[in-house]
Amino acid sequence: xxxxxxxxxxxxxxxxxxxxxxxxxxxxxxxxxxxxxxxxxxxxxxxxxxxxxxxxxxxxxxxxxxxxxxxxxxxxxxxxxxxxxxxxxxxxxxxxxxxxxxxxxxxxxxxxxxxxxxxxxxxxxxxxxxxxxxxxxxxxxxxxxxxxxxxxxxxxxxxxxxxxxxxxxxxxxxxxxxxxxxxxxxxxxxxxxxxxxxxxxxxxxxxxxxxxxxxxxxxxxxxxxxxxxxxxxxxxxxxxxxxxxxxxxxxxxxxxxxxxxxxxxxxxxxxxxxxxxxxxxxxxxxxxxxxxxxxxxxxxxxxxxxxxxxxxxxxxxxxxxxxx
Amino acid sequence: xxxxxxxxxxxxxxxxxxxxxxxxxxxxxxxxxxxxxxxxxxxxxxxxxxxxxxxxxxxxxxxxxxxxxxxxxxxxxxxxxxxxxxxxxxxxxxxxxxxxxxxxxxxxxxxxxxxxxxxxxxxxxxxxxxxxxxxxxxxxxxxxxxxxxxxxxxxxxxxxxxxxxxxxxxxxxxxxxxxxxxxxxxxxxxxxxxxxxxxxxxxxxxxxxxxxxxxxxxxxxxxxxxxxxxxxxxxxxxxxxxxxxxxxxxxxxxxxxxxxxxxxxxxxxxxxxxxxxxxxx
Numbered sequence: 001x002x003x004x005x006x007x008x009x010x011x012x013x014x015x016x017x018x019x020x021x022x023x024x025x026x027x028x029x030x031x032x033x034x035x036x037x038x039x040x041x042x043x044x045x046x047x048x049x050x051x052x053x054x055x056x057x058x059x060x061x062x063x064x065x066x067x068x069x070x071x072x073x074x075x076x077x078x079x080x081x082x083x084x085x086x087x088x089x090x091x092x093x094x095x096x097x098x099x100x101x102x103x104x105x106x107x108x109x110x111x112x113x114x115x116x117x118x119x120x121x122x123x124x125x126x127x128x129x130x131x132x133x134x135x136x137x138x139x140x141x142x143x144x145x146x147x148x149x150x151x152x153x154x155x156x157x158x159x160x161x162x163x164x165x166x167x168x169x170x171x172x173x174x175x176x177x178x179x180x181x182x183x184x185x186x187x188x189x190x191x192x193x194x195x196x197x198x199x200x201x202x203x204x205x206x207x208x209x210x211x212x213x214x215x216x217x218x219x220x221x222x223x224x225x226x227x228x229x230x231x232x233x234x235x236x237x238x239x240x241x242x243x244x245x246x247x248x249x250x251x252x253x254x255x256x257x258x259x260x261x262x263x264x265x266x267x268x269x270x271x272x273x274x275x276x277x278x279x280x281x282x283x284x285x286x287x288x289x290x291x292x293x294x295x296x297x298x299x300x301x302x303x304x305x306x307x308x309x310x311x312x313x314x315x316x317x318x319x320x321x322x323x324x
Numbered sequence: 325x326x327x328x329x330x331x332x333x334x335x336x337x338x339x340x341x342x343x344x345x346x347x348x349x350x351x352x353x354x355x356x357x358x359x360x361x362x363x364x365x366x367x368x369x370x371x372x373x374x375x376x377x378x379x380x381x382x383x384x385x386x387x388x389x390x391x392x393x394x395x396x397x398x399x400x401x402x403x404x405x406x407x408x409x410x411x412x413x414x415x416x417x418x419x420x421x422x423x424x425x426x427x428x429x430x431x432x433x434x435x436x437x438x439x440x441x442x443x444x445x446x447x448x449x450x451x452x453x454x455x456x457x458x459x460x461x462x463x464x465x466x467x468x469x470x471x472x473x474x475x476x477x478x479x480x481x482x483x484x485x486x487x488x489x490x491x492x493x494x495x496x497x498x499x500x501x502x503x504x505x506x507x508x509x510x511x512x513x514x515x516x517x518x519x520x521x522x523x524x525x526x527x528x529x530x531x532x533x534x535x536x537x538x539x540x541x542x543x544x545x546x547x548x549x550x551x552x553x554x555x556x557x558x559x560x561x562x563x564x565x566x567x568x569x570x571x572x573x574x575x576x577x578x579x580x581x582x583x584x585x586x587x588x589x590x591x592x593x594x595x596x597x598x599x600x601x602x603x604x605x
Contacts, residue, residue: 057463060459060494062486062490062494063486063489063490063493065486065487065489065490067448067449067452067482067483067486068452068455068483068486068487068489068490070452071449071451071452071453071455071456071483071487072452072453072455072456072459072487072490073456074452074453074456075452075453075454075455075456075457075458075459075460076456076457076459076460077456078441078442078453078456078457078460079456079457079460079464081460081463098446098449099449099452099483102443102446102449103449103453106443107434107442107443
């Protein structure tokens with residue numbers, strides 16, 4: 001298992017989730033010589049320039065052709081190669097959704113999909129390059145594990161774990177460079193098992209991806225309002241950690257989900273499904289993108305517009321909590 | 325000798341067509357894609373009877389086996405029949421075609437123990453899989469061949485052209501694509517629905533070695549596969565075929581794209597095939 005010291009964690013944070021992925025690939029290929037990374041003309045964006053030059057036998061660029069990307073990766077995977085594909089999240093998921101369904105879902109060939117710059121961090125490029133739909137679309141396809149790492153260190157840990165996981169994984173990378181550090185030290189990570197970041201008895205916030213940092217700030221602000229919030233990193237959206245949701249429902253007065261995704265189909269929906277299925281009878285506040293495309297703008301601008309920065313998260317929680 | 329080979333393949337092809345018709349009839353009202361299965365029957369016969377190496381039902385996962393991908397998955401009746409004739413599938417399994425809980429559905433479901441390399445049927449996806457297999461062969465230094473059958477209607481799919489563009493760039497030498505050019509697709513002629521004329525020039529311009537032959541002339545098909553340079557792919561064969569080949573009332577009649585067979589139609593079809601029960605292949 002790869003080890004990460006504080007110096008590396010700081011470096012990962014500075015370069016952001018995408019470049020961390022490319023950097024960690026350099027370590028992983030030394031352990032797994034049958035690792036093959038395939039891209040659609042995004043080696044630089046994925047931090048893979050060094051990998052491409054140093055390991056040409058483990059790297060293929062199939063051009064800007066994502067349907068073919070998934071098919072070629074599947075052919076290789078079917079012969080036992082550990083295949084990873086990567087491009088920007090919309091093109092990694094919705095552009096080649098049929099190939100993902102048939103090859104990864106139906107045929108159960110194991111490919112790791114890495115969606116770059118998902119969510120709204122590329123908002124200044126417009127919504128062609130944002131991705132607020134990936135959780136929802138992929139969650140409806142059987143046999144795919146879906147993960148959104150909280151910070152750059154968790155990207156590294158997720159990437160390694162996914163290579164040994166027993167089914168295809170979608171790894172959703174979010175945020176920008178100078179990605180806030182959630183984990184200052186290396187820690188135990190397991191796909192499918194959520195991690196408690198803060199412990200409080202009044203309510204529980206479930207979140208994942210870079211937006212979790214806004215939740216951390218929100219917890220501090222809630223504390224000033226005498227509300228003790230738990231914060232749980234639900235990095236794996238599918239399969240969702242039902243035990244964690246159950247425990248939260250037992251101890252909290254209210255559950256909150258915060259996600260950089262449409263409120264339909266993502267983390268909040270997954271939690272709602274568990275609460276309904278298990279009859280937990282608990283108030284759930286789903287904070288996310290309210291099913292519309294905003295006018296473009298930078299990350300901070302869009303977080304403000306969509307109510308996803310800490311201030312907006314706090315005010316939504318306060319108004320809901322006070323009405324319980 | 326050459327004549328014996330031809331007779332062997334012709335016999336295989338007749339048996340193949342017989343099985344296609346049989347399964348289609350047994351499918352009953354579930355209906356079956358008959359026309360496009362018959363149009364590839366001679367190509368499939370040459371491949372399975374003669375050209376493909378390493379197909380062994382006792383060792384179905386043999387690494388060095390040649391691979392067959394039926395990208396136009398709806399023509400699975402020809403595929404299943406070939407796998408039956410190569411002893412991958414029993415008569416009992418064939419009789420479950422399109423029945424509840426069968427491993428033989430109306431489009432192939434990946435089952436390498438039974439010789440089915442991939443699940444296909446969502447059109448335009450097989451060639452990309454073939455590229456992956458071809459890359460794998462070269463990385464593992466396995467000297468085998470990858471055969472992919474596409475439909476001419478299937479070439480409407482954009483993903484076909486993504487893969488067509490990539491294969492020559494990736495310098496794939498053991499990849500062989502056959503386009504079953506029967507000039508029909510589901511609801512009409514290829515010319516009417518989406519004209520894909522000059523397929524040969526299109527593929528040539530993408531960097532493929534292109535040949536074109538009569539896809540029912542066993543001699544010519546054999547000659548093609550015996551003559552191509554197996555170290556200088558990717559190769560593309562445009563096989564001019566007849567949809568519904570071998571059954572007079574089905575030939576070039578697109579009603580038989582997907583249709584149930586009545587008892588009298590079944591009997592007429594079987595009569596026309598003039599089956600020799602001594603399968604020699």
